């Protein structure tokens with residue numbers, strides 16, 4: 303996973319609530335055994351018409367948003383299925399940060415695991431950033447994870463909250479499994495105790 | 509942990525699985541059961557391989573292919589190449605890592621959330637995860653069961669744990685007695701209509717109250733299945749005699765002395781008298797009627813005798829736009845009666861309603877009647893065991909004679925990854941759990957309903973209150 307430290311880039315405004323993971327990447331594109339290559343199908347139904355032609359009105363089909371690295375949206379972003387194909391598709395397109403008033407739980411976890419930073423800010427601030435983002439090329443937004451601020455094009459700094467453990471992993475590009483394996487002796491001893499306490503729980507074999 | 513603190517069902521299961529609490533409150537949580545399927549696991553196994561890691565506990569893991577396998581002519585293999593590759597990849601991975609697997613043609617095969625409880629793999633008081641959001645289904649047994657992404661699938665395969673923060677507790681109590689002809693699906697749709705698709709975010713919902721206690725296990729699973737549709741991490745129901753009777757005798761459930769030992773613990777799991785919930789919601793069962801979704805998320809739901817609502821009455825502009833988009837996408841007009849909506853396709857199945865009880869309910873309505881001309885109706889059992897049982901009971905025949913297609917088990921049209929999909933503009937009464945745009949095929953229009961209403965709609969050719977057929 304790539305580390306996330308500081309990013310200055312174009313933000314795409316997507317003033318929609320309840321953007322579900324089927325919308326981010328429809329089920330029929332999940333038939334892959336890789337993590338990459340999903341970017342072309344990101345927001346497939348919104349992005350392309352029935353013939354597969356780009357819909358001009360969709361934000362990511364327009365310049366400069368084709369190069370967006372930040373996405374700004376409304377409430378409950380990423381609701382629905384647990385498919386990690388959703389953050390994979392965002393990442394493959396080039397999105398490294400999503401800003402919204404709130405996120406669905408599983409999607410929220412999945413973004414961190416892929417080096418994407420989800421930032422929760424109030425609806426009011428999201429709407430301000432949405433207006434900034436509409437200025438396109440002239441309005442770079444900066445996201446500074448170390449300092450925990452989003453910097454608007456006018457220089458105004460907006461602080462955001464983040465779980466310190468997640469921040470640490472993201473800043474250093476650390477893989478969770480490696481972190482957890484530092485606790486391997488505790489897992490071993492837990493399992494040893496459970497063997498007696500939960501001796502009723504059978505193992506599975508076919 | 510304070511021993512005198514009154515704890516909820518969730519607290520108790522959580523506490524029993526904390527391996528270590530890190531200083532910031534994150535916990536290393538032990539996972540008892542890991543269910544694996546073909547769509548969200550290939551990248552996880554690949555990750556293990558690249559890092560030279562093993563599956564820590566194959567004996568706590570079970571794999572099955574369900575999402576994109578065909579539900580017709582399966583014995584001839586999988587025609588669609590990418591689906592076939594995904595299934596073959598799963599088969600290679602389970603062989604390489606020594607993970608138990610129910611092969612496609614075995615009767616144990618089925619939708620992962622149907623087979624876990626059916627086989628006795630999902631048990632009360634356990635932690636259960638799967639790379640699929642509807643893992644919440646297993647919470648009906650009094651387990652803590654939740655969906656995870658592929659990175660977490662890899663994490664569980666490698667460590668048998670997850671890094672988690674405790675969720676908040678929410679109690680949804682459904683008091684009183686359901687009216688005849690009202691089902692578990694109607695309860696959960698009514699709950700989501702009340703609290704919204706983000707109403708449960710950050711919470712684990714415990715469903716309680718006399719109407720929930722009165723449900724059989726199939727109904728409880730339907731309710732817990734859709735907790736995720738209310739945004740909750742998981743749904744749970746306290747284990748009781750109904751649960752114990754269900755679990756007893758299942759192939760992988762404890763037996764004899766082991767069962768006695770398990771029961772002793774399971775009986776201690778229900779929430780303590782006076783345990784505190786962060787949020788409590790109460791519904792009156794007697795007020796719930798058969799429900800149907802009209803829009804493109806599960807909270808866009810109305811009683812079957814209701815009408816398409818008017819987006820213009822919404823105060824918030826964003827919501828107004830969203831609702832107007834739903835009306836347009838669904839091809840509706842404001843004020844239209846739900847019962848006036850003609851149906852092209854009926855889908856009965858999925859992890860929400862693919863159990864034998866659901867199929868019996870559908871067959872009860874279909875028996876001696878005929879599917880309306882022009883309607884395509886299909887029934888996809890949730891597992892090989894459900895299929896076989898239905899065939900023994902002869903309800904497959906009732907359905908076939910009425911004009912329903914009788915399929916092989918799998919997810920099928922729930923998400924349209926296999927050849928069963930809607931074509932643009934088609935309207936479907938579906939017993940599944942998601943009515944998102946394009947979920948059942950690009951441009952498809954999904955109305956979520958109970959099995960009884962789905963069968964009734966197939967017969968009538970339009971949405972209808974199933975009580976008219978009883």
Ligand code: SF4
Nearest residue numbers: 642858859919922923
């Ligand atoms: S039946 Fe539908 S919701 Fe359930 S696991 Fe399969 S695809 Fe997911």
